[in-house]
Amino acid sequence: MSVSVxxxxxxxxxxxxxxPVEHSMSPAMHNAAFxxxxxxxxxxxxxxxxxxxxxxxxxAADLGIVGLNVTIPHKEAVMELCDELDRDAELTxxxxxxxxxxxxxxxxxxxxxxxxxxxxxxTDFDPRGTKSVILGAGGAARAVSFKLAxxxxxxxxxxxxxxxxxxxxAEELRExxxxxxxxxxxxxxxxxRELQDADLLVxxxxxxxxxNENEPPLVTADQMREDLIVNDLVYNPxxxxxxxEAEKAGAVPVSGVGMLVYQGALAxxxxxxxxxxxxxxxxxxxxxxx
Numbered sequence: 001m002s003v004s005v006x007x008x009x010x011x012x013x014x015x016x017x018x019x020p021v022e023h024s025m026s027p028a029m030h031n032a033a034f035x036x037x038x039x040x041x042x043x044x045x046x047x048x049x050x051x052x053x054x055x056x057x058x059x060a061a062d063l064g065i066v067g068l069n070v071t072i073p074h075k076e077a078v079m080e081l082c083d084e085l086d087r088d089a090e091l092t093x094x095x096x097x098x099x100x101x102x103x104x105x106x107x108x109x110x111x112x113x114x115x116x117x118x119x120x121x122x123t124d125f126d127p128r129g130t131k132s133v134i135l136g137a138g139g140a141a142r143a144v145s146f147k148l149a150x151x152x153x154x155x156x157x158x159x160x161x162x163x164x165x166x167x168x169x170a171e172e173l174r175e176x177x178x179x180x181x182x183x184x185x186x187x188x189x190x191x192x193r194e195l196q197d198a199d200l201l202v203x204x205x206x207x208x209x210x211x212n213e214n215e216p217p218l219v220t221a222d223q224m225r226e227d228l229i230v231n232d233l234v235y236n237p238x239x240x241x242x243x244x245e246a247e248k249a250g251a252v253p254v255s256g257v258g259m260l261v262y263q264g265a266l267a268x269x270x271x272x273x274x275x276x277x278x279x280x281x282x283x284x285x286x287x288x289x290x
Contacts, residue, residue: 007042013064014271015044017056018071022047025288026069029264032284036277041066050077057081057098057105067099067271069264075139082107091146091176094139097267110266111140111259112147115202115233117266118258123229128152130199133191135218137165137183140233141204145169148200149179156181157194192223203232208240217241221248228252235260236289257285 016026022045030043048056053074058081060068070078075094079085082095088109089095095107119125127148134141137160145156156179160166166183173181184190195201201219208215219242224230230246235256243253265276 008040010040012039012041012066012271013044014041014067014069015046015060015065016069016071017046017048017053017060017074019047019049019073021045021071024071025260025285026264028284028288029261029281030268033265033268033277033281036280037272037274039272039274041272048074050074053077054081061100061105065100067097067267069267070096070098072139079107081105088112088143088146091150092139092142094142096263097270099270108267108270109143110263110270111143114261114263114266115144115231115259116147116151117262119200119229119231119254121258121262122254123252125200125229129154131155131157131197132200132202133157133159133194133198134202134204135159135186135207136204137162137169138204141202142169144202144204144233145173145181146177149173149177149181153179155179157184157198158182159184159186159191159194161186186218188219188223191219195219195223195228196225198228200229200231203230203234203240203242206234208232208242209234210236213237213240215241217245219245221245221251224249224251226250229254231259232256233259235285238286238289257282257289261285 027043034041078095083104085107089107092109097108099106158166158170163185170181170183228251230251231254232240232242233256234240238255246253261282265278268276
C-alpha cells in the first residue's frame with residue numbers, strides 16, 4: 001500500500017518524537033488512515049535527542065501541531081511537560097500520546113488499552129478474575145500490567161532478569177490498584193510453575209525482535225499448557241519464535257501487531273475525533289513488515 005500525501009496551507013500536522021525514529025511504522029500507518037478517511041492531516045517522524053525534548057514539545061504547541069506520539073526515550077520525561085494526564089498515564093508513569101488542545105498540553109497512554117483491545121479482538125479473554133504472567137518490567141510491561149489490574153485481574157506475576165525491578169512494579173500494582181502481584185526471576189522452572197494455572201502469558205521484552213528474530217524465546221512449548229493465551233508484544237516479525245512455541249503447545253498465539261495498531265488507532269481518535277480505520281492501519285503495518 002503506497003500512500004501519497006497532499007499537503008497545503010490547511011493541513012493538520014501530527015507526528016512522532018523519539019530517538020531514533022527512522023524505523024517507525026507509525027507514519028505509514030497513520031497516513032494510510034488519513035487517506036482512507038479523506039482527512040487533511042499528515043504524520044511525520046521527528047528525531048529528537050533528550051536534550052531537545054522540551055524545546056521540541058513547546059515548539060510543536062506554538063506551531064499549531066495537533067498532537068504527537070512519544071516513543072523511547074521520552075515517554076517518562078515528557079510527563080513533566082504536560083498540563084494534564086489521563087489515568088493510564090498517571091498509573092503507568094509514562095505518556096505515549098500528546099494532544100495540544102485549548103492552550104494545554106494533554107498527556108495520554110494508549111498502550112494498555114491498545115493491548116487489551118487487540119487481545120480481545122483475537123480471543124475471548126476477559127481480565128476479570130484471571131492470572132497473568134508478564135515477562136519484563138519496562139514500559140510495555142507497566143502499561144499491560146496496570147491495564148490488566150484496573151480491569152479486574154486477580155493475580156499478576158512479573159518475571160524479570162533483574163528481580164528488584166520486577167518487585168518495584170509489583171509493589172506499585174499492589175499499592176495503586178490493590179491487585180495481588182508478585183515478582184520472580186526468569187528461571188525456567190519457576191516460570192513453568194506459575195504458568196500451570198495462568199490464563200495469559202505476555203512477553204513485554206524485546207527478545208526475538210528483528211534483527212534478532214532467531215534469539216531463543218524466554219518460554220518454550222514444554223512450559224506451556226494448551227489453553228494458555230500467549231501474547232508476544234514484538235511485532236517484527238509478526239510471528240516470533242515464542243508464538244511458534246505456543247502453536248507447538250496447542251496454546252493460543254497472539255501477535256504484537258494488534259497492540260501496535262490499536263495504540264495508534266486510539267491516538268488517531270484523540271487527535272481527529274474520527275473513528276480510526278483499524279483494518280487499513282493494520283494492512284499498512286503488515287505491508288511495511290514484508
